[in-house]
Amino acid sequence: MDIAIWGAGSVGLGLATCLARSGERLRIIGRDPETIEHVEREGLTRSGIFGDRHVPPSDLVLDPDPTALATTPPEWILVCTKAFAAADVAAALAPIRPHLPDETGLVLCQNGWGNEAPFLPFWPREQLFHARVITGFHRRSPNRVEVTAHASPVALGSVFGVDPGSVPGLGALAKRISEGGIPTETRADMRAVLWEKMLYNCALNPVGALTGRRYGELTEDPTTRRIVDGVIREIFAVLGAAGIEVGWSDAGAYTRHFHDALIPPTARHESSMLQDLRAGRRTEIEALCGAVERLGRDVGVPTPIVSGLAALVRAAERPG
Ligand SMILES: NC(=O)c1ccc[n+]([C@@H]2O[C@H](COP(=O)([O-])OP(=O)(O)OC[C@H]3O[C@@H](n4cnc5c(N)ncnc54)[C@H](OP(=O)(O)O)[C@@H]3O)[C@@H](O)[C@H]2O)c1
Incomplete structure (x- = not known):
């Protein structure tokens, strides 16, 4: 499964430790030079309530430039910035969208309501999803994330009434995050x-x-x-x-x-x-x-x- 994570912060790097697989190169769009340097040198480490996991540098690529998404399109893009960065991410993603297949899914992992607004002019509603995260991720250092709390499974679903059962890839994404250590499920009642x-x-x-x-x-x-x-x-x-x-x-x-x-x-x-x-x-x-x-x-x-x-x-x- 080809996945890109947009935002190399606590949630983005925490989910990256679940999604990275040996032999594949998980893409992360992150702009902090210190984080890039640490990840390229040492990889990424997760600790905390779901146990320790280390992702070697060979299984990740952390790049500030999102335009590479156009040449090798991912199946899923997970937006893990703060909610107020949604408009900036949308502005950077809009010119890339025509180069992506129709079925590429976008998952907005931010807190709040209405974060999809800047994406709606160019992203089909059937392929636009949200994630509700009540897992606590804390950055201990640029490439170390601790899971400090977990109230319930990460929930993936649509606020536009798309039945998760009709999107097998969404279930596969939930399964992959779960297999990586953080319980995740799809929900039909995402609103x-x-x-x-x-x-x-x-x-x-x-x-x-x-x-x-x-x-x-x-x-x-x-x-x-x-x-x-x-x-x-x-x-x-x-x-x-x-x-x-x-x-x-x-x-x-x-x-x-x-x-x-x-x-x-x-x-x-x-x-x-x-x-x-x-x-x-x-x-x-x-x-x-x-x-x-x-x-x-x-x-x-x-x-x-x-x-x-x-x-x-x-x-x-x-x-x-
Ligand atoms: N942390 C948690 O435990 C937790 C739990 C539940 C929900 N959430 C929600 O999850 C979302 C993310 O939170 P977080 O704690 O992961 O925030 P965070 O640690 O601040 O991470 C956000 C990341 O996005 C990056 N970013 C911002 N704009 C960008 C852009 N245009 N292009 C590329 N990267 C960009 C930031 O980079 P810079 O540092 O360079 O700005 C930062 O690395 C928030 O909505 C939060 O409320 C967080």
């Missing part, structure tokens, strides 16, 4: 799958980032808990108006599940958005609360709490 992660991320990431508190602290304090619960209520109102179903009938049912089942095992976690703000990096607020805000506007549902949080994070991430 619900992505929104379930959106609910959790939008409820916790911005409030955690703005207050500097861990998830358990946010839900114990009545003031921040009211904000968290308010985000969940607003998202359910937007989803109801947009006709998007998730696995819970209403905000109350999800809120109970959130506090009873989701928070206890992650009470000590800090929001990745907090780490981004601390490090002066751009956050994924637009793909999270920004996406809820835009969908709310489209369906005529006000989102004052979500929009307020988005505005504060945008202000906090301004350089300086």
